[in-house]
Amino acid sequence: MTPLVQVSGLRVVARNDAGLDVPIVKDVDFALNPGEVLALIGESGSGKTTIALSLMGYARSGCRIAGGSIRVGEQQVLELDARQLAGLRGRTVAYIAQSASSAFNPARTLMDQVVESACIHGTLARAQAEAKAVDLFRALALPDPDTIGKRYPHQVSGGQLQRVMAAMAFITDPALVILDEPTTALDVTTQIEVLRAFKDVVRQLGTTAVYVSHDLAVVAQMADRIVVLRDGEVRENGATPQVLKAPAHPYTQSLLAAAAPAERDIGVAAPALTRLAPPLLEIRNLVAGYGAPDASGLPSRRIINDVSLTIARGATLGVIGESGCGKTTLARVVAGMVPGARGEVLLDGGALPACGHGRTREQHQRVQFVFQNADTALNPAHTIGGILARPLTFYHNLRGEQRRRRVLQLLDLVKLPAAIADRLPGELSGGQKQRINLARALAAEPDLILCDEITSALDTVVAAAILDLMAELRRELKVSYMFISHDINTVRAICDDIVVLYAGQKVESRPRAAPADAPFHPYSQLLISSVPQLRQGWLDQVCARGADPLPPLAPDTAADSGALCAFRPRCAVRVDGLCNRLPPPQQHLEHGGTILCHHSGADLALFEHAAPCAEAVA
Incomplete structure (x- = not known):
């Protein structure tokens, strides 16, 4: 031929x-x-x-x-x-x-x-x-x-x-x-x-x-x-x-x-050391969204719906879910970029004002954000040295030679050569730019870094290097992370605890030490089964089980208000007459996690979960 x-x-x-x-x-x-x-x-x-x-x-x-x-x-x-x-x-x-x-x-x-x-x-x-x-x-x-x-x-x-x-x-x-x-x-x-x-x-x-x-x-x-x-x-x-x-x-x-992220050595688990102290970050019954207020005074379109979670000092919390589930909005509320409509965000036990302009400089300094797209997060007209110098001046009043030395220290901290300080962002690779993104957050010397899909656009080798770097910085600096991702394997590799969001609801939480097998929430199982396997024919086998694509992530009005399970329209194990009538209870599991579902953990462990392309069944 x-x-x-x-x-x-x-x-x-x-x-x-x-x-x-x-x-x-x-x-x-x-x-x-x-x-x-x-x-x-x-x-x-x-x-x-x-x-x-x-x-x-x-x-x-x-x-x-x-x-x-x-x-x-x-x-x-x-x-x-x-x-x-x-x-x-x-x-x-x-x-x-x-x-x-x-x-x-x-x-x-x-x-x-x-x-x-x-x-x-x-x-x-x-x-x-x-x-x-x-x-x-x-x-x-x-x-x-x-x-x-x-x-x-x-x-x-x-x-x-x-x-x-x-x-x-x-x-x-x-x-x-x-x-x-x-x-x-x-x-x-x-x-x-x-x-x-x-x-x-x-x-x-x-x-x-x-x-x-x-x-x-x-x-x-x-x-x-x-x-x-x-x-x-x-x-x-x-x-x-x-x-x-x-x-x-x-x-x-x-x-x-x-291709398979290895579990990182993240040191001693912080939660076990600080049970008597307040968590570094605590979120209580948070509601956030946009649109005109409804009769209850809450946003007409809720992106985050009654979410609660904690992050201990020195710990890493993974937040996973597909696009539109509310991951980034949750992080933006914590950072003060988006106001919460109801609930509390506490830092070391003290309430953070809902809007960024109401926060002190110290509160901004303690919580830093690393954005997903380094190309748009770094000013293309400024040198790397200038980008890193700005938070040093703003938060620590460093100037001149002292600031220059600290810039070089930050570059060394993220494993980049000193010569990069004089380059523009456009002269760096994607992995280098993401390291600069991380170095800029570290320049503030924060207690908590919010990482929004920071490895999603990187190749596996570069992403693995970024994860190794984050684990090393956590051990050395005792910094805490909220690590947002849609990749459950990446989250498992670096996080102490995992929270799964779906349409603004926290449908599951589990500690890292929990067995990597059932029971899972049906949506968590969908995420796990959607990760491509390193073998030919996997996609054909998965999609052969059902011809119809998944319904879009768009809960009905009742689910959107928190009255019903948001995942019900896509759930392979829903029970019509129950799931479409009553809100799901929170099930506490033996490993210390929770699942928001009508099914018990034992029942979920027995189910043969539907594949990503399978049709939902009653």
Whole structure:
């Protein structure tokens, strides 16, 4: 069979500060047959996306394709002029980016943007393109396929927007589709639906695809072949079963080892040492949301509903749940960014004012926030030294040489070289920027750091290094963390206690020492079973148990007010006549945790929980 894509001796260089060309992709070779899915994997900086973009004849600013050849079909990509490349991109080769939210124009409808490529390349008339778009929306399992195109990007969820972007790519029937980390920032249940939709469409259309990822478990579900990259070089190239079961290169072996987060040494558990003292943070019956107050004076749309929890000094609490469950809102209430409508937030037994402007400088200093997206959290116009210097001046009045020394100490603390102080954020990798994000929080010398999905967009190797760093800082500085994530494996690796949120309700809590098996709340079980396993066929097996996608995370009015279980519409073990009539009681379990459910812990341990794609049963 003649390969559809043939890459030979590809070299890409980038110009450094001294004006010299530095190779970042080094003599890469691979081939891709029609209908095949090839995965490019490796950690940040390995050259995955650079190689993928080269298939469209494109190199990012500061880079250039310096040699080699790329053939797609009958076209020699590197020999095309600008006009010919414009005809290639979006027609012969289509691209699905990592972040759909930043790829769409917020001022135009989804339909306008999906059909644009077909209209520009003249493959379809407008009416035909719209009809084909609707067919693709249906094939990609989007809700309301006949009308969703009339919406704007902000009116659909992240997972839905990612699938709309896939429709935009497939509408011209391209010979090759590039999927660049399309599910990296999605929560696990949304990822299942997006992966299933992508795989179904690839199969239906017989699409040839390049899938860029750092997640071997995801790659195992999508790819026929895997190319392993490091430092711009191919370390291994083989069929997916061979790479997963018998990796030949030590680097591939290390990636497989990093795929399962190891339990971190977090030192002596703080809660056991401070039972007589008040917890560092205590939240009592917190309600928060937005919208006009209802008859009870509470927000009409509640994001956090009657949540209580504690964090002991020196401890780490994990808060997990899918997008929209209230994790970030909870952290923002603690930080004073969002006011609580009811309940209390206590720091060392003292009440924190609901709004940030009512808090003292000391209260702000003691609670710091590390944001999910380091790219938007760091000012691109300021040097790293300037970014770290600001909290040192604001909270500790440090200036001059004393401040400069402390900046260098902070860089050393997060395992970064001193030379980085003079660089801009745009000159750092994703993992380095996230370390700077953490160093800025540490500059205030806080008691509590709120970490909001800080490893969700990082590759497994870099994420593991960040988790190791956090555990080390906790041991050395006795700092406490609230660690927000949708990844239950990551939370298990670093946290003393775990709280599971669903639609603003705390549906489960369990200590780290509790056995990693049943009983779980049905929603917790859904999260666990939604984490891709490192074996081929897992996605097909999971989704074969039920054809219908999960209902959206949108509790009914009664559940939203706290009267009923919010998870009931999606629950595989609900009892109609009970769960839809009475609020669930809190069940106390033998391991010290709690579950908000009508079923007892013993009953839940016996249930064979439904898989992520299974239909809910009465």
